Amino acid sequence: MPIQIYDLNLDKKNRELEVRGTPLFPCGAYFSDIISNVTGDIPWHWHDEFEVIVIKKGPIKISVSGTDYLLQTGEGLFINSNVLHSVYVFNDQPCLLNSLVFHKELICDTNENIFKQRYIQPLANCNALPSIPLYPHIKWQRIAIDCILTAYEAYESEKFGYELFIRNQLSHLFYLLVKHHQEALQQPQIENQEIKRLKKMLNFIHENYSKGVEVGQIAASANISIRECQRCFQKHVQMSPMQYLLKYRISVSAGLLLQTDATITEICNKVGFDSPSYYTKIFKRFMNTSPTAYRKKTIVR
Template identity: 35%
Template structure:
């Protein structure tokens, strides 16, 4: 099973659409160059373990942010909203395994699922677990993940068994050793549900002339509560998130279509082409036309588009 470049495609609710492995072997391994493109906010039914392989990573999950030094990792529980960025300028890479818990737990009727997996998956106080190599059991968990990663990528003989064994060891350590991050108040749980609803609304209506009031109304909350929720959960404002979604979609259209830049700007909700060009340059470091040229030269444009 080949190592894959991370390509996070989400649905309207921010839920990742990428199929991780197959129904028979639901796991995939990824690498990501965060200096080139951060991992956007998303969530999935699978659990994830990632390790900072180069540079320092700023990992965000469930409304908190964590600094990962080179070699450190983080476990992300199922259904948890998360994202990753480089902490500093320069090279920044991570690699990860994303797998469905049934790969380890089997069927919901099994002792593995009921005794070990379900309590972890259903515990709102453990949305994630930061793993430092300086702590013995955490280093052991990281080593387990790396064994699984190598087995999958290299397809060593019997890699399916070796992968499941390594992940079983890793999950047992997390179930038995990882402490609760905190007592999660009901308000935080409500905020998590609300932010998913509002992200869904923005993703579905990004091309329209949205207001904070409309975004707030999608979750049946006030504009001030909307602003607080965005700030606390994903560290930005509704308008900034809206603009980022418009620019992300514009980048996809530049790579995957022959539409004129002005048409793409309008289709993505930018009424002013000049403002679109300035905003695009701020995020991608070049104008839309140059971005398309670079994508074509790199073989990622039109027919070779990644999205």
């Protein structure tokens, strides 16, 4: 199958809508040039599938459920099922990564079996392991990185039997992950309440960004105080709730500028701004250009 350029498509609950591969082979391979994305990042989102990443050109900052990684070229990361994560450029440098996103059924099938019950499902449900960094100087992790890279190359080549080869490589990757984290897999599973609340607040923002939204409403969506809401955003998203709201509005508006013929004023109103001049000011803050110039420059490209 051809490698896809990563283009995030979310539903109103920040869950990714992308269909991976095909129903018969639920796996997608992606190349991402982070700095070319609308706001220079991959925003907070989650999906049912597992994701494995290898950095082709770093450093790259990846945030996963409250943990920040600064990964260098050649390093990797496993992101568990339904885990909140985002990706950022670092110091405005080119950031390139290859990733595979795949459903657990690719490895353990849809039926109940020992692979699913003893290994795959316990890892998918393990709140103690939202992510696992992979560093080439550690032998088993270097082998895990090689599994990802060779699976990615096979996906790109589409040579006869590549589906079997990819499944085999990812199965070996999971063998390494569960082998070296047996203790964590046996711990009682305790849901991270902070992340659960953060998901609720992000959901609220993405469902209501086009309306007049106040920080008290964002906090109320998770049944917490304004102060706790602000602390939660600063800890996990590294910005205030209102800053995140503004950035999300700008991200949506950038898409509308390129995909529709709507006027600047119409787009301004659609994404929740009352004043075109204020919208332009905030757009320049995040995008370093005006909405009009952004539309012209990008369309010319």
